[in-house]
Amino acid sequence: xxxxxxxxxxxxxxxxxxxxxxxxxxxxxxxxxxxxxxxxxxxxxxxxxxxxxxxxxxxxxxxxxxxxxxxxxxxxxxxxxxxxxxxxxxxxxxxxxxxxxxxxxxxxxxxxxxxxxxxxxxxxxxxxxxxxxxxxxxxxxxx
Amino acid sequence: xxxxxxxxxxxxxxxxxxxxxxxxxxxxxxxxxxxxxxxxxxxxxxxxxxxxxxxxxxxxxxxxxxxxxxxxxxxxxxxxxxxxxxxxxxxxxxxxxxxxxxxxxxxxxxxxxxxxxxxxxxxxxxxxxxxxxxxxxxxxxxxxxxxxxxxxxxxxxxxxxxxxxxxxxxxxxxxxxxxxxxxxxxxxxxxxxxxxxxxxxxxxxxxxxxxxxxxxxxxxxxxxxxxxxxxxxxxxxxxxxxxxxxxxxxxxxxxxxxxxxxxxxxxxxxxxxxxxxxxxxxxxxxxxxxxxxxxxxxxxxxxxxxxxxxxxxxxxxxxxxxxxxxxxxxxxxxxxxxxxxxxxxxxxxxxxxxxxxxxxxxxxxxxxxxxxxxxxxxxxxxxxxxxx
Numbered sequence: 001x002x003x004x005x006x007x008x009x010x011x012x013x014x015x016x017x018x019x020x021x022x023x024x025x026x027x028x029x030x031x032x033x034x035x036x037x038x039x040x041x042x043x044x045x046x047x048x049x050x051x052x053x054x055x056x057x058x059x060x061x062x063x064x065x066x067x068x069x070x071x072x073x074x075x076x077x078x079x080x081x082x083x084x085x086x087x088x089x090x091x092x093x094x095x096x097x098x099x100x101x102x103x104x105x106x107x108x109x110x111x112x113x114x115x116x117x118x119x120x121x122x123x124x125x126x127x128x129x130x131x132x133x134x135x136x137x138x139x140x141x142x143x
Numbered sequence: 144x145x146x147x148x149x150x151x152x153x154x155x156x157x158x159x160x161x162x163x164x165x166x167x168x169x170x171x172x173x174x175x176x177x178x179x180x181x182x183x184x185x186x187x188x189x190x191x192x193x194x195x196x197x198x199x200x201x202x203x204x205x206x207x208x209x210x211x212x213x214x215x216x217x218x219x220x221x222x223x224x225x226x227x228x229x230x231x232x233x234x235x236x237x238x239x240x241x242x243x244x245x246x247x248x249x250x251x252x253x254x255x256x257x258x259x260x261x262x263x264x265x266x267x268x269x270x271x272x273x274x275x276x277x278x279x280x281x282x283x284x285x286x287x288x289x290x291x292x293x294x295x296x297x298x299x300x301x302x303x304x305x306x307x308x309x310x311x312x313x314x315x316x317x318x319x320x321x322x323x324x325x326x327x328x329x330x331x332x333x334x335x336x337x338x339x340x341x342x343x344x345x346x347x348x349x350x351x352x353x354x355x356x357x358x359x360x361x362x363x364x365x366x367x368x369x370x371x372x373x374x375x376x377x378x379x380x381x382x383x384x385x386x387x388x389x390x391x392x393x394x395x396x397x398x399x400x401x402x403x404x405x406x407x408x409x410x411x412x413x414x415x416x417x418x419x420x421x422x423x424x425x426x427x428x429x430x431x432x433x434x435x436x437x438x439x440x441x442x443x444x445x446x447x448x449x450x451x452x453x454x455x456x457x458x459x460x461x462x463x464x465x466x467x468x469x470x471x472x473x474x475x476x477x478x479x480x481x482x483x484x485x486x487x488x489x490x491x492x493x494x495x496x497x498x499x500x501x502x503x504x505x506x507x508x509x510x511x512x513x514x515x516x517x518x519x520x521x522x523x524x525x526x527x528x529x530x531x
Contacts, residue, residue, distance in 0.1 A: 014279020018270060049395060050276040076297070076400055078289035079347045080281065084266035087281035095280055097290065097394050104395040106273075108280045115347065120297045137279060 014137045016086040023053035026065065031128040031136045038103060039063040049103040071123035071143045072100035079115050096140055098124050110139040117142070147240045148372035148379035149529065150247075151180025151365035152491035156322045157479040160257040161359035165199050166211040169253045172361030172484065173212050176249070180365045182375055184213035187365070189245040191220050191235050193228035193252040194483030197267050198259060208251060225271045226432060227518030228252060229362060229486020230525035234385050236366040246371045252488075253361040254481035264357055271519045273393040285354055285433065286346035287394070287520040292435035293348055294400035299450030303348055306434035307334040308456045310341075310352045310476055313431065315462070317477020319503050324358045324479030353434040358479025362487025364494070378498045383511075384419070384528035386412025390521050401450075405524030406443040406517060413513070414445075417528040421445035424467060424528075425509040426496045428489035430517040431474040440515050441469070444526070463504060471504040486516040490527065497531040 008020045009028040027050075030037040038049035043060035049068060054061045077096035087093075094109040096118075105126050109118065124140040131137060153175025155161075161168050169192075177183065190212070192205035201207060205221040208214070224231040229252035236248040256264055265283040272282055295301050314329035333341040334352055341352030372379040388408035391397050397404070414420055421444055429440035441452035446467050455461055461469035472478065472492040475485060493512035495501045501509075514527040 010275075015281055016279060018274040018278050022275065050393065076290040076294040078286045078293060078349075079344075080283070080286050081344045081346065082265070082283075082285075083262075083281050084269050084283045085260075085262040086266065088262070090281055093281060095282060095286055095290070097400075104397075106277055106280070106393060106395045120293070 012135050014135070015090055015131065024051045027051055028136065030065065031138060034128045036068040036126045036128055036138045037065045038068055040066050047102045049100070049105055068100065068105065068126050071125045072098035072105060074118065074120055074122050074124050075099050075104065076120065077109065077118060094118070096124070098126065098140055108137065108139045110141045113142060145241055145243070146369040147237050147382045148367050148369060148376070149364055149382065149490070149494050150367045150372050150376035150379055151176045151182065152363070152494040153177070153179050154322060154362040154484065154488045154491050155360050157324045157358040157360035157481055157484070157488070159324060159358065161255055165201055165204060165253060165255050166207055168255055168359060169208050169251055169361045170212060172253065172363040172487065173249065173251055176363035176365050180376065182365070186375065187214060187217065187247050187249045189218050189239060190214050190249045190251060191222060191232040193222050193232035193250065193486065194254050195223055195225050195228060195271065198254055198256050198264070198482070212251070214249070224523040225518035226430065226480065226482050227486055227516040227523045227525045228483045230490065230514060230516035230527055231387070231486070231523070233364055233366065233486065233490060233527060234387060234525065237382050237385055240366055240368050246368045248366045250364040250366060250487060251361065252363070252484040252486060254483040255359045256357040256481060257359050261357065271522070276393055283346070284520065285349055288433040288435055289346040289349040290394065291400055291439065295435060295438065296348065298401045301438065301453050303350070304331065304334065305453040305456060306353055306438060307331055309431065309434040309437045312456065312462060313470060313474045313476035316471045316504055317473030320473045320477060323473045323477045324356055325477050349433060349435065355432050355475040355480045358481045360479065360481035360484040360488070362484040362491060364487050364490050378531070380494045380497045380529050380531055382527065383530045384413035384415070384417030386410060386416065387523070387525045388412070389523055392519070392522055402439045402443045403517060403521030403524060405521050406440065406515060406526065409524040409526040410444045410515070413526040413528045417530070419511060419528065423511050424513045425511050426471070426493065426506040427467060427469045427513040427515065428472070428492050429469055429515040431470055431476050432480055432517070434476070436517065437470065437474065444513065444515060463506065468506050471506065486514070486525070489514045489516055493529050497529055
């Protein structure tokens, strides 16, 4: 009897992923296709980012994927001079929170954008970002 | 009246490296509290053990400690809410006594952080946030709080030097606390001297001087029913208000970035239950894991209006002789922050204040005190109001 293969696509997310699998594993496929995606509850219409498999308002698990498009506004950010274990090679890097109106997106600022170029309220766009060794995440670009 | 009292409080000295095992570390805080209460282990009928897991390898520490502390066969319960585990343990003990299930309960908090490296510690702490969606970006606690600091600065014009002033206050009292890990003086000039480590960035805009240190330590609070308190204790301290709340773990789920919603909600509950407001608080301990955390606490608890925390610190109102003394034991910034032991240490400071036993840092005639203890990046908020 062969072992049933586990769907561990989520292991590819970010520099180090701490989650093996999730019912929204398709998020990784979408990133690989160049899309940053969230989920929308088919029952109440609420948009979720990060994507959720379940809506806690109406307890529905019927979700539809949508693409995060256009720009959001930078709410806040921080540039790290030290990193946790496993992220030393990425330093320095900037983490940020961006408000898209219906939802917010937490992520990293694209490498190469300096702190001096950032200001709260500026427009940023989340885009899929391939990493080394087949890994993938998303980063914010100035539009 | 089924009131609940604290009849003893203790803690170990907080150190960089404790040369012993976790059960031995727990014994230090426990023994200090028993001595303070003037009771023995036989007087205790249940215990609550508080810590955040994965800094040491012992699973289910409550059962291990019950034996080592001489508390078998009494029941023991393990609670965890990251950095606020200690005050969550107090709330459980309060509930156990208030319900009449138990009469005397020991709340033992501990953390031995030195068994792993600093980078590993940051990784563990970071995993107290959203591991699925945030940790893969390389998050860590200083960076999360730095994002709040940036938002506070943007909203209110708070400056890095306002935050530095909080660290300077902490060190003023940390130098007096022989159980603190960091007892050196910190001056405002250190934050402007290019050669000084205090000024080095950790996660912008927070600098080394804005951050508390990891530490090994333990604490213990002894909680008792009114009847037991009256027979065992001359100076009981009463738990008058006890509020707690939670907030979305992912910052994307939140709407407030210049304060902590869980702290505001817990504070409102505690004030209501105690029937007092911020003006009635004589002395407070707030969760200053970072300077910005104390600044937000001033505002979240109503000691200052929104954006007016900087006036409170710059006017020295939170010093010992100010209108609302805050963290006059040196705070986490001086004492160090052994996660599970921190809440108990904060409670101990207020208990000593209300019993008139705080020595050099005694606030004259302190009658009502407040403890604000936060878990994660405002993921959990506990506010406790104590009165003599």
